[in-house]
Amino acid sequence: xxxRYNNIRLGAVLGLLAPLLALVIIxxxxxxxxxxxxxxxxxxxxxxLSSMISLSVIPNLLLFFIFIWLNxxxxxxxxxxxxxxxxxxxxxxxxxx
Numbered sequence: 001x002x003x004r005y006n007n008i009r010l011g012a013v014l015g016l017l018a019p020l021l022a023l024v025i026i027x028x029x030x031x032x033x034x035x036x037x038x039x040x041x042x043x044x045x046x047x048x049l050s051s052m053i054s055l056s057v058i059p060n061l062l063l064f065f066i067f068i069w070l071n072x073x074x075x076x077x078x079x080x081x082x083x084x085x086x087x088x089x090x091x092x093x094x095x096x097x
Contacts, residue, residue: 003072005070005072005075006071006072006073006074006075007074007075007078008074008075008077008078008081009078010075010078011063011067011072011074011075011076011077011078011079011080011081011082012078012079012081012082013078013082014063014075014078014079014082015060015063015078015079015080015081015082015083015086016082016085016086018059018060018063019053019056019057019059019060019086020056021059022055022056022057022058022059023052023053023056026052026055026056027039044097049093049097050090050091050093050094050097053086053089053090053093054090056086057083057086057087057090060079060082060083060086063079064076064079064080064083067079
């Protein structure tokens with residue numbers, strides 16, 4: 001059975017949005033009184049931005065396994081591809097920022 005939810009584009013978009021949403025949730029829960037720009041400056045000055053990006057990718061694991069369990073293998077590929085993109089961003093921030 002072919003599903004409209006089984007495509008690489010959907011998986012890639014969700015795989016990029018999930019870490020952003022996780023980062024916003026971490027900000028709201030732990031740093032709610034601080035402006036978002038200051039939050040990012042704090043992470044950068046303490047050299048924790050790459051660690052926070054790494055933590056924010058955890059929801060992609062859940063997305064990946066949900067797509068695998070539903071047999072939406074193309075969507076799972078999209079999530080995996082976007083995870084690699086976020087990992088590349090994390091490595092760049094680790095060594096350049």
